[in-house]
Amino acid sequence: MIIDANELESTPPPPYDICIIGSGPAGLTVANELRDSGLRVAVLESGQLKKTGHADRLKTVISEGGIPVKHDSRERLLGGASSTWDGLSAPLEPLDFVERPWLPLSGWPIPRSELLPYYRRAAEQYGFPHPDLYDTRLFADLKAEGDHQFSWNQITERIILAPARPQRFGQLFRGIFDSPKLDLYTDATVTDLKVPSGDGTYGCMTRTRAMKSVTFRAKVIVLATGGIENSRLLLTSNLGNECDQVGRYFMNHPKNPAGMVVPTRPVTHLPAYFGCLYRGKAAYLALRLTDELQERLETLNSYVRFEPLYAWSDTAGVQLLINYVKSKRWLWENLKSFKGDASALRDYAETGDDPDIKLAGEVPSLPRLLLAMVRDSRFVAQYAFYRVFDKLR
Template sequence: MIRDLDQHDGDPPAYDVCIIGSGAAGGTVAAELVGSGLSVCVLESGVQRVTRRGDDLKKAHSRGIHVKDYSRERVLGGATTTWSGLSSPLDPADLQPRDFVEYSGWPLERAELLPLYEEAAERYRFPRLAAFTPEGFGALRAKGDLSPAWSVVEEKIFLAADDPQDFGKEVRQVYESDGADLWLDASVAELCGSGRTVTHADVRTRSGRQIALRARVFVVAAGGIENARLLLNSRDMCADGLGNERDQVGRYMMNHPKNYRGILHLARPVEELPYYFGFLSEGFAGYGGLRFPEGELARRGLMNSYVRLEPLFPWSDSEGIEALVLIAKRSKFFVDRMRKKSRTEVVELRDYAETGDDSDLQNQRRSLFGFVPLLFTILFDAPKVTRYLWSRVVSRKRPLIRRARLRNFMEMEPRPENRVTLSDEVDLLGKPLPLVLHDTTALDRRSLVELHAVLVEEFERAGVGRLETDLATAEPWPITQDASHHIGTTRMGTDPATSVVDPDLKLHGADNVHLAGASVFPTSGCANPTFTIVALSIRLARTLRQRYSESV
């Protein structure tokens, strides 16, 4: 049942499993526990729409890489209400120990993840693993004016469901059934207990009610920053924060810093290159990125970064076109038309705004009247908008592409000094806000610089064109945008001295607290994390079923 905690008379019942957070991790765990015989509740700090209170509660301070406001949400579905849907599985090297990365290595094998990825695809609309292979969407490589043979680099495919999964909607039927109770306006201030057992969550509502919600086991699934913050603010069982006996909570914060740098001047103009430049096909949007293969990463001692090619059209970087695409994405007629077309043919992208990472403009909150300024933006940029519409809708003629820019995505090495800690400012509940301190290291930067250097040679050798890049000498370092991927702050491992949860995602310092989400990743790879978040959440739900269902 979906209920507003503030409007509920009396206290909620005690549950077997209490899940904190309704995003991809929390929603998946809840859905997977239905039918287990366990009573389950999900606590969501927000409600079914964004509110000023939710925005106030999600505030965070950051230094180094700036954390975007819309990378975290207090609303049903969490950050999946704003993401663009891109996903890819982690690579084998991402999970293996690397002798040049001090805190690398996962306490599980990739072989254990593979069937979980398939389950995520089957139940939560992610692509099948075969879709990421040369025989899958890699086959689109042959559909284009270039089919280069690489000597040193290789390709990695990234795909997004069209439309992206919103886990507030994706698992709504679970909440509307008798399978799990969803409590809205249920902000958890701290977890309380004694010894090694958490007894209840201290929950606050908008009217100021304070409720002790009791459960046998708690799953913290509030995001990479909030997971660490909640533990640090929970001091009943450890003065430095729940599970923080070894000062590990909040450390090893990672992201996938991104930004533009580098221009590829094509040797000859091309009309069609959907695999590299972006496509819609068979219900997915995607592209092929370029990175070093695993053997080359190990030989050179590099992190697993990648670049994608973004074609530069005569109308690129037009806010008018971005505004037009945003309105079109909200139009059921246009969206249905594009989806129908993409199921029978490959639709090539004609502007970066059509898919990929949504920009600040696309993520701004808007009421119905808030769309009016977009119309003026479109009119102000009418020449470019007209040219774009003529190519996209009227003539269908493909414009010649002479240049493409590189969009760069970095893997960060896990470093204990990159961390989430508590600031001096408190939130509406009187709890300290998070302070996020993270930046790239010399190894992170060298990994991308070497990739650019090799791509200069690769593009020339393959006859693709000339890469113009100054990344090796750029000051200040330009790849600094938050990718909204907040990773590693409650990492899993077998040694409590360097990890927060064990391989079953149970907190080392408590017997009945598990964590879910990207915060448990020991390393990040270069892939968007949500596919792996859902796979691990399926695994966690299975663990909870086995551990607690027998004693119901």
């Protein structure tokens, strides 16, 4: 059942076996796995079924130093960040698991091989690319199609993939709440966690948009609110920080221009490196240093990718047009369909922190869109020509 917490009566909800805080990809995955368990499960979501101004204000982060957290990198609604992302992903590499002397506290207690069954299940159950697809040999024909052929010295290619149609977990798994033992509470912002009381249940203190207080109780609490909110909840609740480690080692995936490559002759088609829709997936090849060179230089396992710079890049008229079309799902899905073996991946979005994309999250009103398109009409026309005819030939 889906319940608006703001509409609850004064009587507190009955205790649950498990309470999952957050309805993003992690929270809904856990809920989906438990739906036939016979356990009574509650999922608490701070937002609603769709975006609201109130929930958007709650996700504001004050960043002090370092890389600022982009406002649109997180979402508060059913489905969480999956309502924004395009799902670009790649499995962790073997190097990520090993101890590296130049990186303090590195090394996992498990090898990559132990995760492979779960990678496969994520592909089968939740629409992620199968781990067997992350083999650069499978992209030989795509590389051969490009204007240039490359050979690398001390550089390794890695594949980044996404489903051609991003997984919107909120849409895909909304139906699981038809189960009589699985409840979703919207507008339930958790403000505090309480240790087990006499009945052996944890307390989840929540507030609604009308500042109504509702307490949920459960034998087990699952935190699935993301790296920032999980840590914040534990710290404000004074739980789990006996070793002063909660909130440390925060991992992000900052993105920034690293440089510019100017070819000696024009490059108009490099689908493997610029990104493309290929065999039902969105894909591109990224470049990283070899394991040996990373060890010698004592660097992290980062990668770079090529991004073409067009005349219309970063113009408001084109960016707002893309955002507007993406907001109209039926139109966007039709435009993303492609003919032939490979089609340029021209417009994709990823949650994260890119300070150069100032309009990435804005869905404009029709008057604002039309005004921006008129101002940038020359660039909009160039973009439209490229979008329709696929390549700059």
